[in-house]
Amino acid sequence: MANTIIGSSIVIDGEITGEEDLVVEGTVKGKIVLKENLLVEKSAVVEADIESAAVTISGQVTGNVVAADRVELRSEGRMIGDIRAPRILIADGATFKGNVDMDV
Amino acid sequence: MTDNLATVIGAHTHVQGRIEGDQDLNVLGRVDGQIALSKTLTVDANGVVVAEVQATRVLISGTLVGNVSASELIHIAAEGRVVGDLISPRIVIDDGASFRGNVDMGDLDAPLPLLAAPRAAPRARTEPRPVQTRPAPRPEPALAESPEPRRERQAAPRPSRAASEAETLESRAEAAAEALSRGSKRTRSSGKESKAPAAGAEKTGKKSAPKPPTAAGKRSRARKR
Numbered sequence: 001m002a003n004t005i006i007g008s009s010i011v012i013d014g015e016i017t018g019e020e021d022l023v024v025e026g027t028v029k030g031k032i033v034l035k036e037n038l039l040v041e042k043s044a045v046v047e048a049d050i051e052s053a054a055v056t057i058s059g060q061v062t063g064n065v066v067a068a069d070r071v072e073l074r075s076e077g078r079m080i081g082d083i084r085a086p087r088i089l090i091a092d093g094a095t096f097k098g099n100v101d102m103d104v
Numbered sequence: 105m106t107d108n109l110a111t112v113i114g115a116h117t118h119v120q121g122r123i124e125g126d127q128d129l130n131v132l133g134r135v136d137g138q139i140a141l142s143k144t145l146t147v148d149a150n151g152v153v154v155a156e157v158q159a160t161r162v163l164i165s166g167t168l169v170g171n172v173s174a175s176e177l178i179h180i181a182a183e184g185r186v187v188g189d190l191i192s193p194r195i196v197i198d199d200g201a202s203f204r205g206n207v208d209m210g211d212l213d214a215p216l217p218l219l220a221a222p223r224a225a226p227r228a229r230t231e232p233r234p235v236q237t238r239p240a241p242r243p244e245p246a247l248a249e250s251p252e253p254r255r256e257r258q259a260a261p262r263p264s265r266a267a268s269e270a271e272t273l274e275s276r277a278e279a280a281a282e283a284l285s286r287g288s289k290r291t292r293s294s295g296k297e298s299k300a301p302a303a304g305a306e307k308t309g310k311k312s313a314p315k316p317p318t319a320a321g322k323r324s325r326a327r328k329r
Contacts, residue, residue, distance in 0.1 A: 003114030007127040010111045014121010014137055020114045030121055 008043045022052075024059070042076050055085075057094075064098075115150055129159075131166070149183050162192075171205075 003020040006012060010026035017033045025041040032038060034052040044059035054069040057077040065071055067085035075093030082099040090096060110128040113119055117133040124140040131151040139145060141159040151166035161177045164184040172178055174192040182200035189206040197203055 003112070004117040004133070005110075005112045007111035007125060009127050010123060010125030010129070012119060012121060012123050014119060014123075016117065016119050018114065018117030018133070020116040022114075022117065026111070026125065 006044075008041075040077070049081075113151075115148075147184070 004018060004022045006022070006024045006026045006028060008025040012026070012028045013030060015031045015033070016022065016028065019035045021036045021039070022032070022034055023039045023041060024044040024046055026043070027045045027047075029047045032046070032048050032050045032052065034050075036052070037054045038050060038052040038056070040046055040055070040057045040059045040061055042058045046059065046061045047063060048061075049063045050061070050065045050067075052065075052067055054071070055065050055067050056072045056074065057079055058074040059077065061077070061079045062081060064082045065079075065085070067083075069085070070087035070089065071083050071085040072089040073079055073091060073094040073096055075091045077091075078095040080097045082101065084101045086102060088100060088102060110130050111125065112130045113133045113135060115132040118136070119134070120136045122138045122140070123129065123135065126142045128144045128146070129139065129141055130146045130148065131153055132148040133150075134152045134154075136154045139153070139155050139157045139159065143159065144161040144163065145153075145157060145159040147153050147162075147164045147166040147168055149165045153166070153168045153170065155168075155170045157168070157170060157172045158174075159172075160175050161179075162172050162174045163179045163181070164186055165181040166184065168184070168186045169188060171189040172186070172191065174190075176192070177194040177196070178190050178192040179196045180186050180198060180201040180203055182198040184198070185202040187204045189208065190203075191208045191210075193210050195207060195209060
């Protein structure tokens with residue numbers, strides 16, 4: 001269960017840093033640095049550079065993603081940006097444009 | 105549960121920047137920046153908010169540094185610590201809470217007294233500037249007149265600053281002239297001055313045409329006394 005939830009009608013313009021899971025259902029612009037997992041829900045719009053342990057994207061992400069563990073792009077997910085992670089999963093139906101670097 | 109509708113900033117999360125939204129916000133971690141909500145902000149006992157806050161209701165059990173503006177209620181619980189100004193129609197502070205700052209509950213009965221005018225820009229415009237009233241030694245006609253010369257100054261072009269200075273000299277000269285007519289001793293030295301600035305005022309008076317009528321008004325009122 002996530003401990004931090006950004007609700008669907010919330011807009012955050014700035015930096016989010018944390019040591020726990022984060023679920024984004026709203027809009028985040030800026031930067032996200034987490035030590036745990038990031039879940040970008042279907043309704044979410046994230047325009048930020050992301051650093052996290054694991055990232056699961058079902059919404060829209062514009063920005064570079066660096067994950068220590070894995071990046072999962074689900075079928076409703078749309079991403080523009082570079083991915084750096086040792087494991088990557090892109091599901092059928094997802095949209096992605098950018099570089100992939102798995103040599104972390 | 106309600107958590108699904110609320111946004112929660114967890115205990116180990118730090119947000120720096122601006123948060124806006126139409127949902128309740130529960131802060132257990134830290135927020136720096138600005139918060140603008142149309143619902144309720146709750147700062148948990150471990151939560152720290154260093155931000156300008158605008159919300160409908162603000163419930164503080166933790167630490168908040170910044171000005172708080174709530175359209176409905178601000179409640180500082182016993183463990184709450186707030187440094188900043190509170191603006192809200194309803195304010196509740198529990199026993200044990202710490203607070204330092206201004207409290208403004210809005211228009212209570214009457215509007216704020218004019219002495220507080222310098223803070224609020226719109227009020228300062230309605231109140232005549234003291235600089236304009238002081239040169240005129242008579243309080244009554246000065247108060248009645250001050251809206252007029254203000255309007256004239258606004259209508260006149262900027263070089264009228266010289267004209268306004270000339271007008272103050274002119275008003276002092278008229279006071280002197282009036283005192284002279286009453287036969288007081290002070291006016292001898294100032295009586296000489298009355299001619300020179302009056303002439304100067306006439307020249308500059310051309311720039312702002314409406315001034316002579318008020319000067320005439322001053323004299324007539326002075327004579328009535």
